[in-house]
Each structure stands twice: as structure tokens, then as C-alpha cells.
Amino acid sequence: xxxxxxxxxxxxxxxxxxxxxxxxxxxxxxxxxxxxxxxxxxxxxxxxxxxxxxxxxxxxxxxxxxxxxxxxxxxxxxxxxxxxxxxxxxxxxxxxxxxxxxxxxxxxxxxxxxxxxxxxxxxxxxxxxxxxxxxxxxxxxxxxxxxxxxxxxxxxxxxxxxxxxxxxxxxxxxxxxxxxxxxxxxxxxxxxxxxxxxxxxxxxxxxxxxxxxxxxxxxxxxxxxxxxxxxxxxxxxxxxxxxxxxxxxxxxxxxxxxxxxxxxxxxxxxxxxxxxxxxxxxxxxxxxxxxxxxxxxxxxxxxxxxxxxxxxxxxxxxxxxxxxxxxxxxxxxxxxxxxxxxxxxxxxxxxxxxxxxxxxx
Numbered sequence: 001x002x003x004x005x006x007x008x009x010x011x012x013x014x015x016x017x018x019x020x021x022x023x024x025x026x027x028x029x030x031x032x033x034x035x036x037x038x039x040x041x042x043x044x045x046x047x048x049x050x051x052x053x054x055x056x057x058x059x060x061x062x063x064x065x066x067x068x069x070x071x072x073x074x075x076x077x078x079x080x081x082x083x084x085x086x087x088x089x090x091x092x093x094x095x096x097x098x099x100x101x102x103x104x105x106x107x108x109x110x111x112x113x114x115x116x117x118x119x120x121x122x123x124x125x126x127x128x129x130x131x132x133x134x135x136x137x138x139x140x141x142x143x144x145x146x147x148x149x150x151x152x153x154x155x156x157x158x159x160x161x162x163x164x165x166x167x168x169x170x171x172x173x174x175x176x177x178x179x180x181x182x183x184x185x186x187x188x189x190x191x192x193x194x195x196x197x198x199x200x201x202x203x204x205x206x207x208x209x210x211x212x213x214x215x216x217x218x219x220x221x222x223x224x225x226x227x228x229x230x231x232x233x234x235x236x237x238x239x240x241x242x243x244x245x246x247x248x249x250x251x252x253x254x255x256x257x258x259x260x261x262x263x264x265x266x267x268x269x270x271x272x273x274x275x276x277x278x279x280x281x282x283x284x285x286x287x288x289x290x291x292x293x294x295x296x297x298x299x300x301x302x303x304x305x306x307x308x309x310x311x312x313x314x315x316x317x318x319x320x321x322x323x324x325x326x327x328x329x330x331x332x333x334x335x336x337x338x339x340x341x342x343x344x345x346x347x348x349x350x351x352x353x354x355x356x357x358x359x360x361x
Contacts, residue, residue, distance in 0.1 A: 005033050013351045014040035020344040022333045024051035024220045028255040029356055030263075031325040037255075043220040043332070045234070052218035054254045056205055057330040058242065059315040060308025062258065063208075063251040066197060067177050068105045068291020069265060070189075072275045073196045075101075079184045082278070086176060089183050093151055093176075098163040101180065104173040105290040106283055112157035113170035114150045115245065128153060128244055134226035134337045141240040141311075144211045147175045150246060167285040171248030178247030189247055201264050205254035208247075213239045215252055220332035222312025234334055237311050249310055258317045258328040266304060266323035280304060280321065298358045307349070311335050314345065318353060327356045 010027060017025050017040065024041035039050040074080045080089070082102050087095040096110075103109040116127040128150065129140050154172040161168070178189045185192050190208040198206050205216070215238060224237040242250035253261075268276055282294040289304075297303045297320070305318045309331075316329040329352070333341050 007036055007038070009355045010036075010352070011038055011040075013348065013355060014038060016351075017041075017331075017344070017348045020348070021341060022331055022344070022348075023223065024332045025329060026051050026053050026055065026255055026331075027327070027329045027352070028053075028259055029325075029327050030259055031356070041332075043218075045221065045223060045334075051220040051330070051332060054205060054218070054256050055330060056216050056219040056252050056254055057313040057315055057332065058215065058222070058249075058310035059251050059253045059258070060245075060249040060310035060313070062253070062306050062308040062315050062317055063245075063247060063249045064174050064308075065265075065291045065306045065317070066193060066208075066251060066261070067174050067181075067189075067247045068279065069270055070181055070192055070196050071101065071105060071177050072271050072279060072290065074181065074184060076272055076275055080180065082275075086180065089180050090176065093155060095155070095176075096159070096163055100164075101177075102290065103163055104177050104180075106167070107169050107173055107286075107288055108164050108167050108283060109170070109173055110159040110161040110163050110166065110168065111170050111172045111176075112154045112159060113168070114154040114172045114175065115248075117157070117160070117170075125157065135228055137311075137337070138224060138226055138235060138237070140244070141237060142213060143244070144241055145243040145246070147179055147243075147246045150175050150244075151179070167283055167288065169286075169288075171245055174248035175246040181247075193251075197261070197270065200270075201257075201260055203253070203257040203260060206251065206257045206261070207253075208251045209242060210246075210250060211241055211243045213241050215239065220313075220330070222310075222332055223334040224312055225334050225336040237335075238313075240311060242310070245310070249308055253315065255315070255328040255330050258315060259326050262304070262317050262319045262326055262328070263323040266319055266321060298354050303353070303357060309335070309345070316349065316352070318357070320357070325357065327352060 117125040279290040312335045314331040318327040
């Protein structure tokens, strides 16, 4: 890290994010200088108020880190065996018996992604209607999808590859992880998340709504853009039913809680050392562990991370392996079927990582 407390570079990056099209962004950095927070942009389109620094957002695929942690906690409790066939716990789906719990958490099962599958040749195989495109997503945004139906849809499609032979990111893996949690505990996933993670860490801004459409205040607003009859419409979609993504991305949190969570996780407060080590051991193709990416840090060493976007909301979560330096952020923006903010999102990510982690630790 820089030996000074000057954060002007970070503030400049935040402003560039707004200039590139984001509506609002909040950033929280914890390092040897203490905690630093900042905002840029606005909480609402056309508004003047900045996004709330501890505002709630839908954290998208950051949910996977929570879900994987909960599964591993149940492994520690002796209720789940990491390398057991998932079919042993969920026999009703007729899953390939070679698919293990570990493969779900690591995206090496080969299962079709129920939210749509992108292939190497550039083709796209659609999944549920909620994720097809534009107006269709808008029309389905309050619909409740049962997790079992999401799994059955995925199983009706060809597998990507033989279990354990490759890597492909599939939300379906984490729908099955949710059903696994519920099967072995006999309780809804939201209750187990509360018992295992939220309550022990005192996460006051984190919840798993599963089907509830609301989001607690304060929060920035999320938007979705689509075309109908040749006219562009931008709709406030802050309230919507996240059941289409299930435990692959349905949680709500804040930048403060994401910092608390990733710090506690890496400090060994949630998992025994052997399971934490398993979690942070990457597979070869994409550097994915069990619910986290392990990627090179620009200043040397590695970063433990997961990010997520969810229909106009997004969250970033990065940490050094010892948790001594973290970067967490929340974003609100105008989403669309073409993911037009994707390039700006990736560029901002890289700039923030360089600014926070760019010096050798």
C-alpha cells in the first residue's frame, strides 16, 4: 500500500465510473491506515443525493461466497461430506452420481446454467424467461421460481462436460447447494444463513430474501433499460423477486457487512483451517476455489474475491489472504440485456484493484 493517506486516486476513479455511466458508487477500503469510505454519483437517476455509504444493494454472485461458506460449515458440523455425490442427498433429481458437493461449489459439475449458457463459439442457449432479454425480464421480475424447477430446467439441457473434467460458471450449482443446505438441516436457507453467518458476525445489513421483492432502506435505486415498439424505456427495478437466481445471487448486503464477512472468513472465524484452505485452493482454469476466485494481486501475492451484479445493483469484495486489506464497494446503474455496462465495470475493477493493492504487501 501507499505510505501516505492520500486517497485522491481512488476518488478520481470513482468519478470516472460515474462519467462512464454508473448512477452511483460507494467504496470502503480497510488497510493499515484504517478505514476510508467515499461516494460518487447519486442514489437515484436525476437526483442530487449521493448513494448512502451503508446502503443496501443486491449483491448478486457475492451470494455464492456466503452459500459456499454455509455448506462448508455444515461439512464442519459433519452433516455434509465434501466429496460425496450430491445425489446421495438429493436423489429426486436423478443427478449424475459423479457430481460431488465440491464440484457444485467449484463450478466443475458440468451442469447447464439455468440462467443461460454462453458457449466458446459465441452462441447463447437461453435458460428461464426471466434472463432471456429486455422486456421479458421486466415482465417476469416479480414471478416466483421454485428452486427445484430451476434445477429441472437445467437438467433438461445437455451438460457442458463430464463431471470434474472442466470448469464452467453455472448458477444451477448454487441452487443445488441451497437445496442441499435445506435438505440436511430441515430449515429454509435464509434461516440457516442467519444461524451460521449473519447472527454470529452481527451483520445488520445482510439478508437472504429468496422471494421477497423489497429491499431495506437506505438503498440506492437500480434500473433496467429495454426497448418496446422502438422506444427506449428505463424502469426502476429496485424491487424485484430474486428467486430466478436463487442462492446463486439473491442476497442483499452493504459494503460494511461485506468487509466484516470476508475479514472474518479469512481470519478463520467461520471455518476450521483445513476447510478454509480447501476453499481458497483454486482450480486450474479460472482460479476458482469453493465460492471464491483466487487471483493474482498487482503488487504480488494473491487476492480472494467475488463480485456480483444483479439487475442494476452490484457489489465488489476483495481481500488479501490474511484479510488485512479489503476493498468492498456497492454500485447502482442502468442494466440491460446486452450488459452494456460490463466493459466499464471491468475497467473500474482493475483500476480500483491497482490503486488499493498495487504495492507489494
